[in-house]
Amino acid sequence: MPRQKIIVTGGCGYIGSHTVVELIQAGFRVVIIDNLSNSDGSALEGIKAITGEDVPFYMIDSGDKNAVSEVFSQEGRIDGIIHFAAYKAVNESVEFPLKYYSNNVKGLINLLECAIDHDCNRFLFSSSCSVYGDADKLPVSELSPLGEIRSPYARTKLMCEDILRDLSSSDTQMKSVVLRYFNPAGAHPSNEIGESPTINASNLVPVITETAIGKRPEFTVFGNDYDTRDGTCIRDYIHVSDIANAHVLAIKKMLSHDYAQPFDLYNLGSARGNTVLEVISAFEQVNGVSPNYIIGPRRAGDVIAVYADNSKSKNQLGWNLKYTLDDIVRTAWQWELKRSRKK
Ligand code: WQD
Numbered sequence: 001m002p003r004q005k006i007i008v009t010g011g012c013g014y015i016g017s018h019t020v021v022e023l024i025q026a027g028f029r030v031v032i033i034d035n036l037s038n039s040d041g042s043a044l045e046g047i048k049a050i051t052g053e054d055v056p057f058y059m060i061d062s063g064d065k066n067a068v069s070e071v072f073s074q075e076g077r078i079d080g081i082i083h084f085a086a087y088k089a090v091n092e093s094v095e096f097p098l099k100y101y102s103n104n105v106k107g108l109i110n111l112l113e114c115a116i117d118h119d120c121n122r123f124l125f126s127s128s129c130s131v132y133g134d135a136d137k138l139p140v141s142e143l144s145p146l147g148e149i150r151s152p153y154a155r156t157k158l159m160c161e162d163i164l165r166d167l168s169s170s171d172t173q174m175k176s177v178v179l180r181y182f183n184p185a186g187a188h189p190s191n192e193i194g195e196s197p198t199i200n201a202s203n204l205v206p207v208i209t210e211t212a213i214g215k216r217p218e219f220t221v222f223g224n225d226y227d228t229r230d231g232t233c234i235r236d237y238i239h240v241s242d243i244a245n246a247h248v249l250a251i252k253k254m255l256s257h258d259y260a261q262p263f264d265l266y267n268l269g270s271a272r273g274n275t276v277l278e279v280i281s282a283f284e285q286v287n288g289v290s291p292n293y294i295i296g297p298r299r300a301g302d303v304i305a306v307y308a309d310n311s312k313s314k315n316q317l318g319w320n321l322k323y324t325l326d327d328i329v330r331t332a333w334q335w336e337l338k339r340s341r342k343k
Helices: 014-025 043-052 063-075 090-095 097-117 150-168 204-213 242-257 274-288 311-319 327-342
Strands: 005-009 030-031 080-083 122-128 175-181 184-185 219-222 235-238 264-269 293-296
Touching: 005 014, 005 063, 014 030, 014 043, 014 080, 014 242, 030 063, 063 097, 080 097, 080 242, 090 097, 097 122, 097 150, 122 150, 122 242, 150 175, 150 235, 150 264, 175 242, 184 204, 184 219, 184 242, 204 219, 204 274, 204 327, 219 274, 235 242, 235 327, 242 264, 242 311, 274 327
Parallel strands: 005 030, 005 080, 080 122, 122 175, 175 264, 184 235, 219 293
Antiparallel strands: none
């Protein structure tokens, strides 16, 4: 049987590039669409270093119907699409909501119309735990009520989920799966790919590594007066390669000959809840480096605690996590050291 071919939008990005590696190692052929708005394309070298494959890459916007149609024409049969390409900076979405609605929502609609035009009817969508908002009950499962949406970014993710749900219930052949990520972090164990944002990092783990390497003099812990075991917020940090592996399991399930589920969604979290100070402590213990930080005021929009019930992903996708919090902070640090040597 010929190797099935998957379009990965945002495949030069952080989670996208790690997923491309896992897809190739699972026997898929991959085509990357990426406009390099938040990545520099260097991941292509890393993907080749790990897999030996030169992945076809189209530097286009996944929401540009004509350009994406051209990719379908050139690449022939496409068995599925994994859609990562989206803006994801929460604060920026508050400042420029229309930019987020246009890119994330209109872009999805354009891509879906193109997929349907080319009889590609398996769609895997990258969503976020931020749709749960400030959950009343923890851990959150896929059946948990969705809390107050706190940003236009999170609202675009929820809108896209609803579009996919409605489309899959209509008379098209489209079947879609939504994966809700908790806090992706860390880097590929080969140290050939990792998080390489072109804009300044705002997530905790890259902020820690950038401080530890000296790119920042210190960072701020946003509040230590929360009602948690050490006063700092709790999150579910999940290794990016565990996230990537779940995408392979999901697309394999969707492409199985007897797959009939029009729409489904899964939490991708470790089910571990760690405080900010625990992450810092793990970083120090594992790497022997103590990043400078101060305790500052709370950050607007932060939820106190969120972590996953991941039993559905484990039971229905056969997902088994390989990496721990120590692996996350170790691989993140190794990647930061390598990135800084390259500069
Ligand atoms: C984690 C914790 C901060 C930076 C975001 C997105 C979410 C999802 C995951 C995409 C919080 C604290 C952070 C710093 C700090 N992304 N922190 N100092 O906000 O949980 O979620 O990434 O799907 O949509 O919102 O991640 O890493 O920014 O923060 O104290 O300099 O670290 O307050 O408690 P967050 P984060």
